Amino acid sequence: MMNDNEKLFNSGILTEEKQEAVLPPMDLWEKKKNGLVVIECPQQIPCNPCHDSCPTGAIMAFENIIDIPRIDYEKCTGCGRCVARCPGLACFVVDLTWGEENEALMKLPHEMLPLPRAGDEVACLNRMGEEVHRGKVINVTEPWKDCTRVVHVSVPKDMIMKIRAVKVV
Amino acid sequence: MKTTEILVVGGGPAGLSAAIEAASLGCDVVLMDSDLKLGGQLIKQTHKFFGSREEFAGTRGFEIGNLLFDEVEKYKKEGKLEIFSNTTVTGYYKEDGIVSYTIGEETYDLIKPQRIVMATGAQEKRIAFPNNDLPGVYGAGAVQTLMNVYGVAPGEKVLMIGAGNIGLIVSYQLMQAGVKVAGIVEAMPRIGGYWVHAAKIRRLGVPIYLQHTITEALGDKVIEGAVIQEIDNTFKLVGEPMKIDCDTICMAIGLTPTCELLWSAGCEMKFVPQLCGYVARRDAMMRTSHPDIWVAGDAAGIEEASAAMVEGRIAGLAAAASLKPEGCQMLKEKSTDYLKRLENLRAGETGAKIRCGLEQVCCECWG
Amino acid sequence: MTRKMIKDHPILNFEHEKKKVVKFTFDGREMEGFEGEPIAAALHSNGVQVYRITPKHERTRGFFCAIGKCSSCFMIVDGVPNVRTCVTALEAGMKVETQTGMGILKPEK
């Protein structure tokens, strides 16, 4: 039988033991203005639009289309274009330099109604859809003008590895 | 009797691609599709496609459909491509290669093509449980048609059966349409679709019940709920039955190739579980054992639409090149690229099943 | 009764307002739908889910495959039984009826 963590992972939830692998190096992350990308794409699938959409080459070219994305964090500018392009909505940007000491800004993909607007207080959801925080929407962008929005929301720093979606309440 | 150089049966991703390629080589092409609207599954897809730039990765399915329609329009204007929608091909008569079809419910006619590309797609599988016939139990493709093509919600609260890519994607699309998803039931110990598709809906609060099955649909005249229960590794029921509140049950058990015309044509067929049913044996250029018939898309084995489009392009090109000797060079040039793209789409862990299936039905070339 | 249509959608624009509204009847009740949409879709949006009653076990049946393959949505349309309503376009003035059993052949006039 599967243990609980396997069960969670097998149903689409990135468990803590697997999170390490996708995190940027902390020293760089803490300093990088505008944030760095976190990509939660643990399965080899034939897909590379994240690389195609990256204007700086931070998401490196794929040797094989099924490769898991590799990131040159030095080049990442936190622009969020991959956030809006990834078909799996697996890219997120986390800006640790934003706001007060304990705050961070998360740039999350969003394709549901109602659309959040800047200034809204929204429910912040973890990977299981549980509301773990109420955060303030700072900005909403639509980088590719294709209806996929990137919602910029302020969150407590210690929540950056928990929050993965927002919901208008 | 009407004649044409190439008949393409089916106007989904594979059929449209085949028709475009064949027309690009100067062939007269007739494309027939049984639906009211062209585009097959493409026009129902609001999610962005996987793959690479060549397969329009990162573009939404229905928008890819529009791109193909633009190409179709071009060849229609040039008089190379004729489209029959709402037209069901009803028979292939092997003796003289004649195809029968009906337009709508009334008109019946015949056409004699020189070559045929069968891109007939797939149909939904079902599983048995009490009340699985009640209104409110809908196929996943049907749910997509209703809500994404015609703008009609299938219900207010849906239980999804099956966590393959279709079950996961349709769950997400239901939420986009403002429909609640009560949960996704999956018999296997892991989701069958892409992990990222599952993550997308999990973070919106949709439960996925792994190693569960539906044991009963509730309701008298229409669906009023469902009962699900855990199963063990041998698929035996364990645990307690759990009642799920829903008014719709969406069946995303899987698809099986639509292959009646291939059987009628006497194509060599083989049952390949990895391709989800009976499929025609074919060579690398998608030619079946019948020298005038090619196959492409889900009809050749259930796979993603991206692969269907590439297969369609190969089949359309190869069928056309068999009529236009000047097309052979083109076939040689383009097919290398197309085959490489297919190889990419089928790489890795998620493509293992397809690769294993194809090994059983592909031959280098027919004698 | 007003139709239940999906009006707001984050991705799709159905442009329902640009479609031509036509009237038809279902078992004598007047309903509205869009010209050219499948009869089954028009009925569903009007809250009708039961399209026929099966001959042997008298089970209710409705929409299922939406591609004209499964025969679940057979109805009597303008007097003709066994019409696949999921792939038959709605026209103004259509008389749509629940099909009980298999449909009755009528002599041609």
Place this chain on the structure above:
Amino acid sequence: MDSKKVDVAVIGGGVHGCSTAYHLAQKGFRTALFERDYISSGSSGRSAAGLRYQFGTEVNILLAQYNMKCLKTLGEDLNYPGDLEYDPAGYLWIAYSETQLEQLEKNVRLQNELGTTGSRVLNVREIQEVAPFLNTDGMLGASFNQEDGHINPHTLCFAYADAAKALGVEIHKKTSVTGIITKNGRVAGIHTDKGDWEADAVVCCAGAWSVEVGRWLDLEIPITPERHQIMITEPVERMKHPMTLCLDDGSYWKQCPNGTFMLGVGKEEVKDTSYYASWDYLDSATERILPKMPILSGIRVVRQWTGPYANTPDFQAIVGPTPAEGFYIDCGWSGHGLQFAPSVGRIMAEFVNGEKPFIDVSMFRYSRFEEGELFFEPACI
């Protein structure tokens, strides 16, 4: 490979093979049945599945009486849980010329004399009574028997096969017989693609494919396979309408218990066992049938299929022992064989057991062709 051993090997999983195996097992023979594909996959499952008293030769009429009696309660007698769909909706043979009518009258007279009292000759007004939807233009009269009818050919085969299995018969599906073993001038077994079986006797129930089986023993079984086609429509509510056969153009049609109409026409066809249908069949059948049954215009045809007749020179079966010792045949039914499974299955078991058949079928003997003793069945299409 070790060869397996039975008393009798039956070739062919059609209705005659299944019935024969069942009757052999009843007599205590260890029996194995071999079918290349699945049970009922050949001509049996593809037949129009008519059942009738109305034949025109004595032997067929006597056999038919036994068949009809058995078929009525066969499901229960064989303890079959499914539905055989036995449906006595009647059979109407329609004459369009004096000669045809005379033949029908002759058939009915013979049937009545032999004890089939339900058969009678109808005038045009009476035809309208039993088949109110017919356009009777050009019809002179008909023969009719209300007890004739229809059965589901698949479940009929399954019922016999299951009953045979319950008596210990080995049923080998997806097993092709590839040859016959002989020893000291008599049959000793069979070769198959799954190994050899020893058997003291072999019964060939291979229908149109029997010619090939005969050749393994240097027998020329005079069968010409002929493709026949059938179409089926969407189901509609049951109407008062018997199976109707028209002698002017060979067209026939009936409504099956599930409401579908089965349409067919006897016409010049290719002489092989091909399963491929022809596009012009829809035209040729409908242009004959619709004027006679106008209410069907507009009904949708949903399926068309083929199945081979096993035609003999006189369109009568070949039944009984052969010059090859231990080799028995039951084939050549020329399109009306399905319904003869109850009687002839029993008779084949009697032959193998060395008994005198309960109905004399010597008219069907293999040697009649070289003896020049052909006898034609007038009631077939």
